[in-house]
Amino acid sequence: MELFLQFCINGLMLGMMYALVAVGFTLFFGVLDVIVFSHGDTVMIGAFGGLSMYWWLGAVYPGLSLTWTVLWVFLAAALAVTVVGTLVARFLIMPLRKAPPLNTLLATMMLGTVLREAIRLFFPDGSNPKPFPHLLPEWSWQSGSLTLRFDNALLFLSGAVMIVLVHLLITRTRLGMAIRAVAQDEEAAQLMGVNFTMIVLATFALGSVVAAFAGVMNGLYYNEINFGMGLLLGAIGFSAAVIGGLGNIYGAILGGFIFAFLQTLGAVALPFASAYKDVFAFGSVIALMAVRPTGLIAEPSSQRV
């Protein structure tokens, strides 16, 4: 039982990370009808951006308090990813808008490779995994064999806050209304006076900030990052977005948690072979897609955001 609870706690953590990545996939699909396959690698850029900032702070302001370090690390990650994300949107995805969707998919897949290779080749000793610093207090509550770590709880809560902020932005602000309008009918939105290019870039910036957060969270959780970490995260985030019904933000969040739940279930149900938990989870996703091709949240396929 305690083991099960422990798995659940870990699963929630992972679910939050996946949800944050899936939100990006679903946002981009909403406004532009494209799958940005490199999104997982954007997450990786975020983690490396955060790590670089940590190194730089260590060299320039050795005595900086932990709180400030964490804030700066998150900020650097967000900045790095927003720059990469909006540049990609402006110079790769917007120009390919009139091309068949498969071309965009292919282009973003190749872009993902470029991002991974760039880090591998140009980041100092980039081909080896990098230790990610412990930046959060390492308290924990112990009850029997059950451990609840304070830093993980904090990460989970901040992820939840992030999701609430995205929700408020989408539902309550003028920018959010424009994003929804573009997602529903891009031409009608333009006729209302919405600057389409601006909204697309803003959406990519938003998705990127959320991804950056997931990247740093990933680093803090595993205390290690590597140039290839975005590949699996991307596949998982994409699956989560599909499970939830592409284009639906809340579906994507739900999808993230479902995927983590499946992984956890795989690990619990197959204790002799927990290395197969991803196989189990992806297999279940494939089965799910066969049953519900448009995702779990039942909506006509044309509706989004």
Place this chain on the structure above:
Amino acid sequence: MFRPMQIEHLHVAYGNACVLNDVNMEIGPKRITCLLGANGAGKSTLIRALVGLTPPRRGSIFFDGEDITRLAPHRVVAKGISCIPEGRRIFSKMSVEENLLMGAYQEKSRGEIKARLDKVYDIFPRLAERRGQLAGTMSGGEQAMVSIGRGLMPAPRLMIIDEPSLGLSPALVKENFRIIRSICETGTAVFLVEQNVRQTLAIASYGYVLSQGRVIAQGTAEELKSDSQVQKAYFG
């Protein structure tokens, strides 16, 4: 004086398919100018060109003397042009009120937005009752009100309307025409694309007839009523 729109030697094409050929028109102030034409004549294409959705191959479009030919739609809107597109195109997953707010997207003043909202609710009390309802769940007639109300929200100087009565009952069509006339009476120039020739010519001052991408007739409403081309095309 305000000269809403001049269209000069406009050529529009989708890919290789030429849809409009050398179209010349003038939309006058304080009146309804109408555009008639059979299905596929190119009426909606002309409107897409005017608002910047399909930039023309050649020719010019002037709004109040200013060249707006290749401006992006949001810049055209900023000049004071609003468009009620073919098929209404309301945001079906937004509430009625959000749809109206989208109409005033470029207006920054909250007070002004509120005043315009009240005005639209005044014209369409039905929308006021249903302001929180998802627009996609409204009836066809109510959705028509949403699209017209949304088109009024930017307080436009020129309103371009593409087949507003499509799919409405005769009673609603009549109501629609009454509202369009009252919009014009408040000083907004109206460019109206319609298939209901009799009712359109009853409220329009001037009109053009488009056929296969060319203007084949034009004149005052009186002239058009007796024009042989129009007679042939519509009154058989």
